[in-house]
Amino acid sequence: MFGYILLGLQHLASFENLLLVFAGTVAGMVVGALPGLTATMAVALLVPFTYAMDPIPGLVLLGAIYMGCIYGGAFSAILINTPGTPSSIGTTFDGYPMACQGRGEEAIIGATVGSAFGGLFGVVALIFLSPPLAAIALKFGPPEYFWVGVFGLTIISSLAAGSFLKGITGAAFGVLISTIGIAPIGGDVRFTFGSPAMQGGVELIVMLIGLFCIPELLTIVSRGIGKHQAVEYRRTKGVLWETVKKVLSLRKNLIRSSIIGTVIGILPGAGGNIANLVSYNEARRTSKHPEKYGTGLIDGVVATETANNAVVGGGMIPLVTLGIPGAPPDAIIYGVLLLQGLRPGPELFTARADITYTFMLALGLAAIVMVPVGIYGGRLLTRFVASLPARYLVPGIGILTIIGSYAIRNNYTDVILMLLFGVVGFGLRFLGFQAPPIVLGLILGPIMEGGLVQSYLMGQAYSSPWIALFVSPLSWVLIAMSAFSFLWPYIGPLKKMFQKPGGITPGGLE
Amino acid sequence: MGRNGFLKGIVAISVILAALFFLAPAQADEYPSKPLTYIICFNPGGESDITARFQEQPLQKHYKDGVVITYKIGGGGSVGWSELIKSKPDGYTIAGDNLPHIVLQPLTRGNAGYNTLDLKQVYIFESTPNILVVRKDSQFQSLKELIAYAKEKPGAMTVGGSGSSTANDLGTQMLSKAAGIKLTYIPFTGSGAAVPSLLGGHVGALMTYSTMAVRYPGDFRPLAIMSEERMSVLPDVPTFKELGFDLVEGAYRGVAAPPGTPDDIVKKIAGIFDSVMKEPGVIKKMDENGFKIETMGPEASTAFVKKKIAEYTVLVEEMGLKKK
Amino acid sequence: MTAKFRDHLGSVLLLAFVAVLWLQRDYITVFGGIFPDIVMEIMAALIVLTVVLSFTPYAAMKETEGTAKEEGKTVNWTGLAVVGVILLAWSVLLRTLGFALSGVLGFSGISWYLGGCRWEPKGIAWCVGIALAVTYLLIFVFVSLLRVPLPAGTIFG
Numbered sequence: 001m002f003g004y005i006l007l008g009l010q011h012l013a014s015f016e017n018l019l020l021v022f023a024g025t026v027a028g029m030v031v032g033a034l035p036g037l038t039a040t041m042a043v044a045l046l047v048p049f050t051y052a053m054d055p056i057p058g059l060v061l062l063g064a065i066y067m068g069c070i071y072g073g074a075f076s077a078i079l080i081n082t083p084g085t086p087s088s089i090g091t092t093f094d095g096y097p098m099a100c101q102g103r104g105e106e107a108i109i110g111a112t113v114g115s116a117f118g119g120l121f122g123v124v125a126l127i128f129l130s131p132p133l134a135a136i137a138l139k140f141g142p143p144e145y146f147w148v149g150v151f152g153l154t155i156i157s158s159l160a161a162g163s164f165l166k167g168i169t170g171a172a173f174g175v176l177i178s179t180i181g182i183a184p185i186g187g188d189v190r191f192t193f194g195s196p197a198m199q200g201g202v203e204l205i206v207m208l209i210g211l212f213c214i215p216e217l218l219t220i221v222s223r224g225i226g227k228h229q230a231v232e233y234r235r236t237k238g239v240l241w242e243t244v245k246k247v248l249s250l251r252k253n254l255i256r257s258s259i260i261g262t263v264i265g266i267l268p269g270a271g272g273n274i275a276n277l278v279s280y281n282e283a284r285r286t287s288k289h290p291e292k293y294g295t296g297l298i299d300g301v302v303a304t305e306t307a308n309n310a311v312v313g314g315g316m317i318p319l320v321t322l323g324i325p326g327a328p329p330d331a332i333i334y335g336v337l338l339l340q341g342l343r344p345g346p347e348l349f350t351a352r353a354d355i356t357y358t359f360m361l362a363l364g365l366a367a368i369v370m371v372p373v374g375i376y377g378g379r380l381l382t383r384f385v386a387s388l389p390a391r392y393l394v395p396g397i398g399i400l401t402i403i404g405s406y407a408i409r410n411n412y413t414d415v416i417l418m419l420l421f422g423v424v425g426f427g428l429r430f431l432g433f434q435a436p437p438i439v440l441g442l443i444l445g446p447i448m449e450g451g452l453v454q455s456y457l458m459g460q461a462y463s464s465p466w467i468a469l470f471v472s473p474l475s476w477v478l479i480a481m482s483a484f485s486f487l488w489p490y491i492g493p494l495k496k497m498f499q500k501p502g503g504i505t506p507g508g509l510e
Numbered sequence: 511m512g513r514n515g516f517l518k519g520i521v522a523i524s525v526i527l528a529a530l531f532f533l534a535p536a537q538a539d540e541y542p543s544k545p546l547t548y549i550i551c552f553n554p555g556g557e558s559d560i561t562a563r564f565q566e567q568p569l570q571k572h573y574k575d576g577v578v579i580t581y582k583i584g585g586g587g588s589v590g591w592s593e594l595i596k597s598k599p600d601g602y603t604i605a606g607d608n609l610p611h612i613v614l615q616p617l618t619r620g621n622a623g624y625n626t627l628d629l630k631q632v633y634i635f636e637s638t639p640n641i642l643v644v645r646k647d648s649q650f651q652s653l654k655e656l657i658a659y660a661k662e663k664p665g666a667m668t669v670g671g672s673g674s675s676t677a678n679d680l681g682t683q684m685l686s687k688a689a690g691i692k693l694t695y696i697p698f699t700g701s702g703a704a705v706p707s708l709l710g711g712h713v714g715a716l717m718t719y720s721t722m723a724v725r726y727p728g729d730f731r732p733l734a735i736m737s738e739e740r741m742s743v744l745p746d747v748p749t750f751k752e753l754g755f756d757l758v759e760g761a762y763r764g765v766a767a768p769p770g771t772p773d774d775i776v777k778k779i780a781g782i783f784d785s786v787m788k789e790p791g792v793i794k795k796m797d798e799n800g801f802k803i804e805t806m807g808p809e810a811s812t813a814f815v816k817k818k819i820a821e822y823t824v825l826v827e828e829m830g831l832k833k834k
Numbered sequence: 835m836t837a838k839f840r841d842h843l844g845s846v847l848l849l850a851f852v853a854v855l856w857l858q859r860d861y862i863t864v865f866g867g868i869f870p871d872i873v874m875e876i877m878a879a880l881i882v883l884t885v886v887l888s889f890t891p892y893a894a895m896k897e898t899e900g901t902a903k904e905e906g907k908t909v910n911w912t913g914l915a916v917v918g919v920i921l922l923a924w925s926v927l928l929r930t931l932g933f934a935l936s937g938v939l940g941f942s943g944i945s946w947y948l949g950g951c952r953w954e955p956k957g958i959a960w961c962v963g964i965a966l967a968v969t970y971l972l973i974f975v976f977v978s979l980l981r982v983p984l985p986a987g988t989i990f991g
Binding site for chain 1: 852855858864949981982984
């Protein structure tokens with residue numbers, strides 16, 4: 001195997017490939033930073049350019065773009081409170097408050113180091129641990145996916161700044177929105193209000209931009225026309241090395257988040273979009289000062305960005321071993337592999353090892369390249385956004401959101417939906433319902449529904465079809481994890497309840 | 511300058527610039543003289559996308575101004591097709607279309623946003639017959655054994671496939687009916703999503719497309735294929751016909767143009783696709799990946815679609831899928 | 835706007851949403867309905883629970899944390915309304931006017947309203963100029979470089 005790695009390094013070290021890694025990473029970062037443009041789109045758009053290339057350079061380019069894109073989402077999450085890609089939703093929780101406090105540069109550095117670490121971790125797992133990890137992925141069937149969805153919902157306690165009850169209601173709202181369109185099982189047309197345009201359902205990006213970006217724009221406007229903008233920039237000397245050292249000292253956070261990202265990445269269809277949220281939740285849960293999360297703690301940014309870049313490597317694992325894409329961009333890369341006549345499986349690691357290992361190493365290199373580019377570019381970007389007056393920032397973001405929501409499906413209805421969600425989101429924020437649980441509901445809805453109904457069908461052989469949900473040991477593990485995650489916030493006060501005969505203090509159950 | 515002047519100023523400048531940018535130059539007589547917009551109605555990485563990618567480069571030889579592949583995903587394809595029928599019928603916008611989807615959707619949904627015959631058939635270039643596969647280590651060595659098991663335990667035999675009201679779904683129902691057994695069909699979102707379920711042992715078998723069987727030769731054991739004859743890339747797989755069941759079904763993919771596209775332009779597009787599909791490079795890639803090449807031009811494909819409409823209308827009534 | 839009022843308003847609106855969907859139910863197969871029905875029932879229950887709890891001191895305490903940050907800031911309703919209307923008009927007109935035209939109009943409209951352009955040729959030219967530059971830069975990047983078609987506008991044929 002190490003022979004192959006050397007072979008890959010040799011190929012990678014060519015001028016052409018190095019240039020492609022650099023260009024791809026930068027291009028990916030730019031695309032990722034633009035709200036509404038996803039990694040999937042970026043990769044899909046660049047496939048035609050790879051026809052003119054040999055397989056190695058083509059794949060190297062696509063891989064670099066993918067890695068850069070997932071990282072790029074952090075920029076807009078931190079600076080304008082809109083995740084540039086869905087995998088950066090969690091970065092807004094602490095990243096944006098940091099930017100508002102003038103510590104935007106610190107946040108970007110944290111995101112950069114975290115992303116690089118996570119990206120490398122995922123690639124290492126890809127190179128060395130693919131077969132066993134892929135085997136784990138196969139154990140997840142419909143019942144397991146349902147419980148993964150349920151587990152995802154228990155995270156809400158971390159996401160809902162405020163009332164947990166409202167968080168769950170918001171998530172239910174999101175789940176209901178996800179049912180609009182064609183039912184995954186049975187093909188029923190649901191809740192389209194008679195309009196064929198709604199048969200496609202509500203696209204995640206549309207709701208994401210609508211719920212995060214538009215209320216933010218409206219808030220900037222509502223604070224007073226022409227007044228200074230939300231994000232400040234304070235020039236502090238030496239912040240770079242200080243922050244880097246600080247982030248690297250968060251060893252547990254980095255490693256745990258990377259593992260979470262890799263593992264969730266290998267589950268096809270579970271979506272790297274969830275990885276950053278689960279990681280955030282775990283970081284908060286195991287922290288000594290959970291209440292600081294959400295106020296601008298760099299640990300939060302590190303947790304989310306590390307996890308989402310680990311998904312890049314993790315998602316490739318089922319792709320190269322079994323031919324099953326772990327995430328949508330992998331499906332496109334799979335198409336490119338097929339075009340080049342490459343078949344996923346053992347053959348890819350032996351006969352065509354030159355292509356495979358070069359590709360994997362390119363991913364790793366991209367993760368490293370992100371660091372200087374991101375830190376330098378991030379500084380410039382922070383300064384730029386902080387100095388833009390509202391009268392340019394607001395329409396600027398407005399035009400980007402319109403492009404973003406249109407471009408995802410070339411659909412005019414999406415743009416109007418995006419604005420609708422924007423207004424609704426603004427109103428809901430006002431009424432105490434935050435955006436993250438709603439978006440989480442939208443993401444998890446199809447996963448849960450698919451798992452639930454497929455399990456019901458699988459259970460036809462049993463006396464009650466629902467038994468299928470509880471049959472496998474993996475399901476039990478997931479159920480236990482969900483229960484634990486759900487009850488965790490209450491364990492502390494429960495303990496207090498037993499220690500102090502005085503009862504629960506009002507603020508204690510938060 | 512008052513408010514009116516200001517607005518007028520903006521509108522004037524913008525109109526001029528926008529017009530300059532987007533007004534098409536006077537059209538040359540010879541088709542093709544503009545880029546081709548090739549709409550794909552399914553997710554990137556799926557069969558429709560892969561086929562289009564195989565065709566993209568050869569098509570660019572004919573469309574000198576370029577071929578632009580765009581995605582309009584949603585509703586199992588219905589969003590893209592309902593957009594297509596509103597597009598300009600000048601022959602520069604086409605969409606990949608699939609049977610049985612374009613027939614079943616309007617039949618079962620009441621209002622799918624388009625009518626089957628609104629889509630002007632240009633060419634049907636490939637099909638992927640349904641194939642029934644089990645895992646290599648499965649207890650079933652042949653179709654007969656699977657049917658016997660299903661007879662013993664009605665409903666216990668789970669068969670996964672891609673989507674509801676698709677070829678996989680229909681195929682499973684047709685098999686159940688023909689063999690007098692009760693198979694439980696479990697839909698997944700896309701053929702790719704069903705594969706881990708089989709490999710992980712969560713379903714007993716898959717009724718999937720031939721392309722999937724070709725991708726996993728070491729893990730799957732195909733039991734039978736729903737085509738007229740054996741496929742060259744899967745020589746050891748008997749057809750259902752050979753085994754006594756007259757079942758021929760699968761997904762057919764082609765391209766369609768908006769209604770009202772002039773017939774001669776449709777013929778030209780068909781001619782281009784015909785020569786593309788006859789290129790040796792394309793043939794090789796399609797065969798290798800398990801696609802069966804079809805070469806149905808405008809008249810043949812329209813007749814084929816009409817035939818399928820008649821067939822499926824009866825089936826839908828029988829299976830009770832029609833929207834009330 | 836007390837916390838309690840917000841709770842009630844939110845609950846009423848969401849309950850109305852659930853009711854609208856509930857009345858829209860029209861399932862062909864049994865599978866189409868299993869999941870949404872369950873979720874709607876759970877959501878309705880949660881909403882009722884919120885309302886009930888809002889009458890107890892227990893819930894009110896939870897609420898003040900979230901809403902305290904919102905109080906005390908004057909909200910510029912007119913500004914919100916205007917920008918909202920411009921954005922809405924922009925998206926509706928996207929189809930007819932095309933991205934270029936609607937982009938320039940929308941961008942300069944918002945920019946002007948937020949105090950960008952003074953009433954002199956130089957100020958207006960600057961305003962519109964930036965709008966043009968941004969719009970056409972984006973068109974270049976998307977349409978020419980990335981080959982993502984942006985709306986061309988139906989009035990242009």
